[in-house]
Every structure is written in structure tokens, then in C-alpha cells.
Amino acid sequence: MQQIIEGLAYVLGNDIDTDQIIPAEHLVYSLSDPEEKKNYGRYSLSGVPPARAGLPKGEQPFIRDGAWQSEYSIIIGGRNFGCGSSREHAPACLQIAGIKVVVAESYARIFYRNSIDGGFFTPLETVGSLINEVCTGDKLVVNIEAGTLADITSGKQYSLKPLGDVLEILKAGNIFEYAKKAGLMPVSK
Amino acid sequence: MKIACLYGRGDVFMGMTITEKILSAHAGGKPVRPGDNIWVDVDVLMTHDVCGPGTIGIFKEQFGKNARVWDKEKVVIIPDHYVFTADPHARRNIDILREFVKEQGLRYFYDVGTANYKGVCHLALAQEGHNRPGEVLFGTDSHTCTSGAFGLFSTGIGNTDAAFILGTGKLWVKVPETMYFEFNGTFPPHIMAKDIILQVIGDIGVDGATYRAMEFSGSAISKLSMEERMTLCNMAIEAGGKNAIIQADETTLQYVKQRTDKPHAIYRSDQDAKYFCKKIYNAGAMESVVAKPHSPDNKALARECEGVKLTRAYIGSCTGGKITDFKAAAQLLKGKKVKIETFIVPATRETEQDLHKEKIDGESLMNIFINAGAQIGEPSCAACLGGPKDTFGRTHDMEVVVSTTNRNFPGRMGSKQSQIYLASPYTAAASALTGHITDPGKFFKEPSHATNH
Numbered sequence: 076m077q078q079i080i081e082g083l084a085y086v087l088g089n090d091i092d093t094d095q096i097i098p099a100e101h102l103v104y105s106l107s108d109p110e111e112k113k114n115y116g117r118y119s120l121s122g123v124p125p126a127r128a129g130l131p132k133g134e135q136p137f138i139r140d141g142a143w144q145s146e147y148s149i150i151i152g153g154r155n156f157g158c159g160s161s162r163e164h165a166p167a168c169l170q171i172a173g174i175k176v177v178v179a180e181s182y183a184r185i186f187y188r189n190s191i192d193g194g195f196f197t198p199l200e201t202v203g204s205l206i207n208e209v210c211t212g213d214k215l216v217v218n219i220e221a222g223t224l225a226d227i228t229s230g231k232q233y234s235l236k237p238l239g240d241v242l243e244i245l246k247a248g249n250i251f252e253y254a255k256k257a258g259l260m261p262v263s264k
Numbered sequence: 265m266k267i268a269c270l271y272g273r274g275d276v277f278m279g280m281t282i283t284e285k286i287l288s289a290h291a292g293g294k295p296v297r298p299g300d301n302i303w304v305d306v307d308v309l310m311t312h313d314v315c316g317p318g319t320i321g322i323f324k325e326q327f328g329k330n331a332r333v334w335d336k337e338k339v340v341i342i343p344d345h346y347v348f349t350a351d352p353h354a355r356r357n358i359d360i361l362r363e364f365v366k367e368q369g370l371r372y373f374y375d376v377g378t379a380n381y382k383g384v385c386h387l388a389l390a391q392e393g394h395n396r397p398g399e400v401l402f403g404t405d406s407h408t409c410t411s412g413a414f415g416l417f418s419t420g421i422g423n424t425d426a427a428f429i430l431g432t433g434k435l436w437v438k439v440p441e442t443m444y445f446e447f448n449g450t451f452p453p454h455i456m457a458k459d460i461i462l463q464v465i466g467d468i469g470v471d472g473a474t475y476r477a478m479e480f481s482g483s484a485i486s487k488l489s490m491e492e493r494m495t496l497c498n499m500a501i502e503a504g505g506k507n508a509i510i511q512a513d514e515t516t517l518q519y520v521k522q523r524t525d526k527p528h529a530i531y532r533s534d535q536d537a538k539y540f541c542k543k544i545y546n547a548g549a550m551e552s553v554v555a556k557p558h559s560p561d562n563k564a565l566a567r568e569c570e571g572v573k574l575t576r577a578y579i580g581s582c583t584g585g586k587i588t589d590f591k592a593a594a595q596l597l598k599g600k601k602v603k604i605e606t607f608i609v610p611a612t613r614e615t616e617q618d619l620h621k622e623k624i625d626g627e628s629l630m631n632i633f634i635n636a637g638a639q640i641g642e643p644s645c646a647a648c649l650g651g652p653k654d655t656f657g658r659t660h661d662m663e664v665v666v667s668t669t670n671r672n673f674p675g676r677m678g679s680k681q682s683q684i685y686l687a688s689p690y691t692a693a694a695s696a697l698t699g700h701i702t703d704p705g706k707f708f709k710e711p712s713h714a715t716n717h
Contacts (some may be wrong), residue, residue: 077514090470090471090559092671092673094649094650094671094673094674095673095674095675095678096550098316098650098675098676099345099649099650099651099676100650100651100652100653101344102314103346103351103353103354103357103652104353105317105318105321105353106318106423107317107318107321107325107398122674122675122680123674124674124675124680134374149704151431154471155474155504157473157499158471158504159671159673160404160405160406160649161313161315161404161405161406161420161421162315162422163315163318163404163410163422163423163424164318164504166422181471181474182474183418183471183504184474184475184504185419185421185422185475185501188421188425189421189422189423189424189425192422192424192425192428193422193423193424196539200458212714221503231285240301240438240617249424250400250424250425250428250436251326254428254432259303259432259434260431260432
């Protein structure tokens with residue numbers, strides 16, 4: 076688990092649902108095939124209405140035309156991030172696009188759980204909403220251990236909520252590694 | 265409506281809710297309380313064509329190429345999402361399911377293109393006897409909460425968790441707090457379970473039940489049919505709920521016993537069970553509700569939206585494509601013509617067969633719909649979630665749709681420019697006849713019994 080993550084922010088609003096994160100028509104690609112799964116990066120966040128893509132300005136594509144990954148590596152979201160479907164393609168596509176951490180005010184529980192159990196990225200929660208504080212393109216430094224988010228562009232610093240019970244799974248890497256440590260799953264394949 | 269917050273973290277442990285009792289029984293029998301992280305034994309794991317291939321991939325990667333599932337009687341595979349499409353990737357995904365079923369010798373596989381094909385997984389689970397009171401059921405679909413209508417714990421999970429269950433038969437669960445929703449009295453004849461759940465979601469918001477169980481109770485709920493109870497539980501996820509639950513009763517047992525002779529257990533919430541909150545509704549005061557674009561909690565009364573001109577009506581899905589839903593729609597459409605294009609998609613084959621069998625004044629529901637000018641699709645999830653470009657009923661442009669489905673997020677039914685109004689089958693049918701959002705109440709001169717199927 077990476078403790079310090081630096082990168083550019085991509086800011087989204089409240090209630091970002093899984094159909095916006097990865098529209099259902101794209102759920103046909105293999106998640107095991109290394110080449111085919113690149114499509115999930117290409118189409119990640121393609122369901123976000125353009126006016127709300129990359130706040131505050133909007134109309135800022137997460138993936139540039141023809142690209143497979145995003146130039147942004149940190150998502151700032153509002154309330155109820157990842158609501159809707161249980162599709163694990165949602166956290167997976169963000170990881171495939173190059174996202175290292177999502178920082179939101181709150182999460183829908185299946186998305187949150189999938190992010191952790193699948194080891195896609197660390198879903199962090201803010202104390203208040205940051206969607207009107209941080210701008211898309213701001214340079215950020217997230218320090219997970221210290222529980223802070225520094226916006227280098229604006230010079231402001233924010234506190235993050237502690238990870239709590241799920242920290243052990245995140246530290247192990249995913250639910251399988253955690254279960255092996257806890258003796259709930261055989262270590263050898 | 266009264267709201268009382270009763271649950272306090274400092275309280276001494278007392279009674280348990282149905283959800284807590286089921287989880288406790290599946291975690292070794294010790295009492296549990298909200299917030300506990302426990303490992304539960306799984307009774308049923310359901311997956312489908314969208315999430316099955318990913319689940320299988322992770323299972324093989326983690327447990328080895330020659331790994332066997334923990335119990336081949338407890339895995340249920342139901343292709344239903346992208347089953348009538350020419351999309352080569354979607355077709356390949358169903359082949360992956362076929363190969364896995366064969367390799368593992370799985371008993372319950374409802375393959376498309378065979379006499380065993382069912383359709384939408386949540387209704388198929390019920391119709392094939394996989395929903396049994398007191399059990400723990402996980403599925404790789406967020407609407408798996410539908411099964412809670414049978415007094416069991418059910419919730420949606422991702423591929424990783426499903427792969428973990430395939431290999432171990434267990435999963436960790438954080439015991440949820442329970443929100444209690446009581447409906448007393450009798451619903452007006454034009455009110456359906458869809459109106460009830462849209463009302464509740466509108467009241468508490470799309471994250472109003474996040475991490476929590478939603479328990480539905482009261483004299484009006486106990487009068488609902490199993491299909492209506494499923495509609496109610498189906499949309500708990502739209503409020504962020506972990507699971508929905510209704511205590512099993514005679515109605516439940518009658519349905520279950522017709523479909524399975526496997527054992528079951530009925531749990532009741534204790535008198536002194538602790539709830540996060542209690543909300544009490546007067547069933548008789550309910551009105552027809554819609555959710556406006558683009559959120560299931562964007563509640564309005566149907567009569568307040570009569571100015572909304574529509575281009576399409578869609579009646580289908582796990583939420584609104586059961587025979588109860590079609591009986592309701594047919595009651596209004598019989599002998600009339602729709603003013604907008606209207607799509608009818610039965611959830612399962614059984615529902616489709618019932619469209620031929622069920623009659624109103626001698627005319628089958630199927631003929632009522634055809635004569636009204638509706639188009640009929642094959643049983644599947646179809647356009648509820650958009651899907652591949654050639655999906656039946658999918659939006660491609662600026663359609664304004666009244667739909668009995670469960671989500672109206674931007675682009676949910678295909679096109680990001682289309683607008684979806686979620687509504688009951690009565691409201692959808694009434695609106696199909698007028699071409700604008702219409703409160704179905706005006707079509708009811710005398711009490712109807714269509715919701716008592």
C-alpha cells in the first residue's frame with residue numbers, strides 16, 4: 076500500500092454512479108486479458124455528462140481522444156461516490172486508467188468494498204466536501220499515513236478520515252492476501 | 265410520517281433484528297450487533313454473464329487452474345444481461361460460463377438458447393426455488409437485495425468477493441444497522457410497490473440507507489404478494505441499502521413450498537431489537553410517485569408531472585417486468601391504443617408464458633399488449649441498463665421515457681441525452697395512453713385487485 080501519492084486531481088460531483096464510471100455497453104471486455112482490459116481504461120468515466128466532467132469548468136475529458144490512460148491519478152468526489160451497480164469493472168477501470176487514490180466525501184458500500192477487497196486503489200474519505208475546493212488539474216499530495224491531502228496548486232491542506240477496520244485488508248493488498256494471513260485460505264495455490 | 269432515532273452506540277446489547285439473527289446464525293451462532301465484522305457461511309452464490317467471467321478469472325488466478333468450487337450445489341449461474349445481442353465479446357462471455365459449468369459440474373445453470381433459459385436473475389432465483397427464508401445469498405449484481413423479500417439476507421457483491429466465496433464458501437460482512445419502515449392500513453388500488461419504494465427513496469435520499477439494512481413491515485406490507493415484495497426490496501440499493509428484508513410469513517411459505525422442498529428457517533425481529541430509526545407510513549395516504557431524471561430520489565407525484573411529454577414507455581426488468589406488473593399495465597391498456605412507442609419486456613420465460621396464460625375478460629395479456637400497439641421483447645435485462653447497441657428498447661437519442669425499471673442515472677438506458685422517469689406499471693401504462701406523465705388514479709373507478717397476484 077503506497078503511503079504517499081502525488082498526482083493531478085480530477086474533480087467530480089456528488090452521486091457519481093457506476094454507469095457514469097463505466098457505461099454498461101462496455102462491460103463486455105475481459106478483465107483477465109491484459110490487452111483487452113485496456114479498453115476499460117479508455118472508456119472509464121465516459122458516462123459522465125460533459126458539463127460535469129472535470130469540475131469546476133467541466134468539458135475536461137478524463138481520457139483524451141485516442142488515449143488508453145488518464146493524465147490524472149487522483150479523483151476528488153463528493154457524496155455517495157460509486158452508487159448503483161455492483162460491477163467491479165467500475166473500480167477496476169479507474170485503476171486501469173491510472174488512478175492511484177479516490178478521495179470522496181462518502182461512498183456507496185459495494186463500490187467501496189470492491190475497491191478494497193480487489194485491491195484496486197485506496198478509497199479515502201474527506202471530513203467535508205472538497206469538490207468546491209480542489210480544481211481539476213491541481214497538483215495534489217495525499218499522505219495516507221498522516222491522513223492529509225495537500226493541494227500544492229492552491230497551497231491548502233485538508234484532513235482525511237482514518238481508514239478504520241479495512242486498513243488491514245488494504246495493507247495485505249486484497250481480500251485473498253488478508254485471508255491467507257488470517258488463516259482462512261491456504262497459502263499455496 | 266414519524267422518525268425516531270433509537271439506536272445508540274453505548275446501548276447494552278439486547279434483542280436482534282431479522283438481519284442480525286440470520287447473520288449470527290451463519291457466523292457460528294454468537295449474537296452479533298451492528299458494526300461487527302464477521303465471516304459468514306454462504307448458502308447461495310449467484311452470478312450472471314456480465315460479472316461471471318471476471319469472477320471465474322479471479323477464482324482461477326487465486327485458487328489455481330484446477331481449483332474446484334466449494335459446493336457445486338450452491339452456485340447458481342443465470343445469463344440474463346446481454347443474451348440477445350450479436351456483440352462478439354458478450355457471446356464469448358456466455359461461452360466462458362458454459363465452459364466453467366461443465367468443468368465444475370454445476371447443477372444450476374440456466375443457459376440461453378436452451379429450454380432451461382430463464383431470464384432476469386432476481387426473478388429466476390425466486391421462481392426456481394433458490395430464495396429460501398433464513399439463508400444467506402450473495403450475487404454479483406446490486407439488485408440481489410431483491411431476494412430479501414423472502415426473509416433472507418441477500419446483497420450484491422463484486423467479482424473479487426464472489427471469487428472468494430467460490431473458493432471458500434465464506435465472506436466477511438460488516439453487520440448493518442437496520443432501518444425500520446412500517447406501512448399500516450391499505451394501499452389505494454392504483455398504488456403499487458414501486459410507488460412505495462420510490463416514496464421511501466425520495467424521503468431518505470440515494471444514500472439514506474448506505475451500509476444499512478431496510479426492514480419493511482406493517483399490515484399493508486403483509487398484504488402484498490411475493491412479486492410486489494420483491495419490487496419493494498429490489499430498489500433498496502437505490503437508497504444505498506446493504507440489504508432489504510421482509511419477515512417470511514404464510515404468503516412467503518406458499519410461494520417457496522411450490523418451488524423447493526429444501527429446508528428453511530423463519531426469523532423474526534425481537535421486540536427489543538435496536539433499530540437505527542423507525543419510519544411509520546399511512547398506506548392509505550400514498551399517491552403515485554415518479555422519480556424524475558437523473559436520480560431515483562428525485563421524487564415527484566405523478567400528478568405534478570402531467571406536463572412532461574414522453575416519447576417512450578418501457579415496462580420490464582427485475583423491478584417492473586413480473587406478471588403482476590404486466591397484469592396491472594394490461595388492465596389499463598386493454599382495448600386501447602398507446603400514443604407513444606411502448607416496449608414490453610417480460611423478466612423471465614415463466615413471465616412470458618404467463619403473458620399468454622393470464623387473461624382479462626378472455627383476452628390474453630400478450631394480445632392486449634399487441635393490440636394496444638406495444639412491442640414485445642425476449643425475457644432479459646434488455647434496455648434497463650442500456651447494453652450493447654442492438655439491445656431491445658435501448659435509447660439512442662433524446663428519448664423521454666417513462667420506465668418501470670430501477671435507475672435513471674445519465675445514460676442508464678443507453679443515451680446520455682435521454683431522460684428517464686421511473687414509475688409504477690400503472691403509471692407507465694396510463695402515461696403510454698396519454699403521451700405524457702399521467703397519474704393512473706383517474707383510471708380507477710372501483711377498487712382493483714391486480715396487485716394481489
